[in-house]
Amino acid sequence: MQAHPAARPPLSQDPSARAYPQAADFTSRLTAVADAVEDFLADRLGDGLQPGEIARPPRLMQAMRHAVLGGGKRLRPFLAIETARMLGGAYPGALAAGAAVELVHCYSLVHDDLPAMDDDDLRRGKPTVHKAYDEATAILVGDALQTLAFEILADETWQPDARIRADLVLGLARASGLGGMVGGQLLDLGAEGRFGPANLDVEATLQLQAMKTGAILAHSVEAGTLVGGADAAGRAALLRYGRALGQAFQVADDILDREASSEAMGKRTGKDKDAGKATLVDRLGLDGARAECERLVGECEAALAPWGEAAQTLKDAARFTVARKT
Amino acid sequence: MQAHPAARPPLSQDPSARAYPQAADFTSRLTAVADAVEDFLADRLGDGLQPGEIARPPRLMQAMRHAVLGGGKRLRPFLAIETARMLGGAYPGALAAGAAVELVHCYSLVHDDLPAMDDDDLRRGKPTVHKAYDEATAILVGDALQTLAFEILADETWQPDARIRADLVLGLARASGLGGMVGGQLLDLGAEGRFGPANLDVEATLQLQAMKTGAILAHSVEAGTLVGGADAAGRAALLRYGRALGQAFQVADDILDREASSEAMGKRTGKDKDAGKATLVDRLGLDGARAECERLVGECEAALAPWGEAAQTLKDAARFTVARKT
Numbered sequence: 001m002q003a004h005p006a007a008r009p010p011l012s013q014d015p016s017a018r019a020y021p022q023a024a025d026f027t028s029r030l031t032a033v034a035d036a037v038e039d040f041l042a043d044r045l046g047d048g049l050q051p052g053e054i055a056r057p058p059r060l061m062q063a064m065r066h067a068v069l070g071g072g073k074r075l076r077p078f079l080a081i082e083t084a085r086m087l088g089g090a091y092p093g094a095l096a097a098g099a100a101v102e103l104v105h106c107y108s109l110v111h112d113d114l115p116a117m118d119d120d121d122l123r124r125g126k127p128t129v130h131k132a133y134d135e136a137t138a139i140l141v142g143d144a145l146q147t148l149a150f151e152i153l154a155d156e157t158w159q160p161d162a163r164i165r166a167d168l169v170l171g172l173a174r175a176s177g178l179g180g181m182v183g184g185q186l187l188d189l190g191a192e193g194r195f196g197p198a199n200l201d202v203e204a205t206l207q208l209q210a211m212k213t214g215a216i217l218a219h220s221v222e223a224g225t226l227v228g229g230a231d232a233a234g235r236a237a238l239l240r241y242g243r244a245l246g247q248a249f250q251v252a253d254d255i256l257d258r259e260a261s262s263e264a265m266g267k268r269t270g271k272d273k274d275a276g277k278a279t280l281v282d283r284l285g286l287d288g289a290r291a292e293c294e295r296l297v298g299e300c301e302a303a304l305a306p307w308g309e310a311a312q313t314l315k316d317a318a319r320f321t322v323a324r325k326t
Numbered sequence: 327m328q329a330h331p332a333a334r335p336p337l338s339q340d341p342s343a344r345a346y347p348q349a350a351d352f353t354s355r356l357t358a359v360a361d362a363v364e365d366f367l368a369d370r371l372g373d374g375l376q377p378g379e380i381a382r383p384p385r386l387m388q389a390m391r392h393a394v395l396g397g398g399k400r401l402r403p404f405l406a407i408e409t410a411r412m413l414g415g416a417y418p419g420a421l422a423a424g425a426a427v428e429l430v431h432c433y434s435l436v437h438d439d440l441p442a443m444d445d446d447d448l449r450r451g452k453p454t455v456h457k458a459y460d461e462a463t464a465i466l467v468g469d470a471l472q473t474l475a476f477e478i479l480a481d482e483t484w485q486p487d488a489r490i491r492a493d494l495v496l497g498l499a500r501a502s503g504l505g506g507m508v509g510g511q512l513l514d515l516g517a518e519g520r521f522g523p524a525n526l527d528v529e530a531t532l533q534l535q536a537m538k539t540g541a542i543l544a545h546s547v548e549a550g551t552l553v554g555g556a557d558a559a560g561r562a563a564l565l566r567y568g569r570a571l572g573q574a575f576q577v578a579d580d581i582l583d584r585e586a587s588s589e590a591m592g593k594r595t596g597k598d599k600d601a602g603k604a605t606l607v608d609r610l611g612l613d614g615a616r617a618e619c620e621r622l623v624g625e626c627e628a629a630l631a632p633w634g635e636a637a638q639t640l641k642d643a644a645r646f647t648v649a650r651k652t
Contacts, residue, residue, distance in 0.1 A: 194462070
């Protein structure tokens, strides 16, 4: 008899009792890992006090759950967890590392949606946090989600090796800070002409994208190598995979954006926010961009060659990244 | 011949060459430590790329420097550094730990000043970041400052011991996240009646203050104990010191606020944002609150007794905390 997931004790009470989710095919595995990440995050965002906490303000917790739970493909934790699994890393550490990356991703969405930034009212079909609550709460939700990511990484409950904990913090901080994700978001706002005239050529757009979305995707794979304990050569190969996957993700995004605007408008308009940016689609055309996606998926597969069949899930993840429709 | 500070090589090129700033008296030492923290932060916020960074957007770096440099007493790093010094901890690790706490303090000021939060135009006599730049930049500046704090803590350049690095990350995250500083700021906004009717009694105000400002002051001392390697008893005593100092800081703030509004208005008005909160001054009166400050300074001194004269600077810091005029 299988217990209902909600009836399981929190992972934190016995991390060692849990093992990687098993599934027969890629899509089922993606779902199973997403469910495990959801459980982990729901547990952390509950109302029970954690060590060192004075109180958990109900409004803040509610809004944090709104921002994090019930949505998304959880692609970043999937990459971290599947990389760690392939390398033989322990599951609790892989799950925590993946969840931390997801929290940083979620915090960036909450802040990017704010009126002063992209001013979006909907996210994954739900009101954004500042619409469902208010702007001040949304700012604080983003701040606290970022903090929680680093708190989880530094907690020995999930990862007994202190060096791995510190390296995960360092890697996530570098990928998501001023020289990565946050810097990329500022460049993206600049590309709209907010801070003065702007017209980004393809090279500048590629750099912006590498910072805004590529760095944290690549770090997701890096996190898996840290948890799994890859040697230098293995690590370098997997970082090549992570970077190529991040690039493929972005070209696929550019293609989706162009196709969506073509279908909807009968002509190129793109989103307003893309107005100031030339993308690879501008340089290569839609067919050329699709060929570039294929080339990058090939690069992902080549980087994974040393692991043979054990790397099938990561290969499928690269394919999934360029084939997704949202 | 003494080289001009600006001519020194960055600390990161040779951390071991630096030693704790020396000074004859408390005020000089406070200044010397603040200068060292300023140098460290200026170095980290320069335009040179750090490992893993793709680019440093000039506007972001400029706004981050605006937010961080040239201001403040640097009380939090002072507590971290002086605690570590007393315990015999190595200087580079103490300086980095102190600088990280200061970065979290600075990020919280940038976000608290935003129009959606406290809507302040001036900070330390300068325009706030969203006035000098814009709201989107200010949000991203705060985000990146938080990330940078954790990046510095996780970097072995300053702290060779991975367990200490991870423990510093964990301690700072717990003090500054949803159950500490950020949670306290949300409760503070709630006390204004933003999220519905609110009237905080003295106990609720004390809890809010313990979260919003107390937790990170106490963590500053905790950071020093981690760097300095206190045993369990020493750590417990110093955490008592840190908590009492945080409480003293807050009562002194309440007194300053009451005195300022009495002088300016001839009657109690307080800041708008304090309207919904009953403080210890309401319960004890001004004289009673001053006596409570004295009691808390006494508690600080008692906690430091085991270290005798070596604890003089930390004793002076407690006295300074209640005697400050801003």
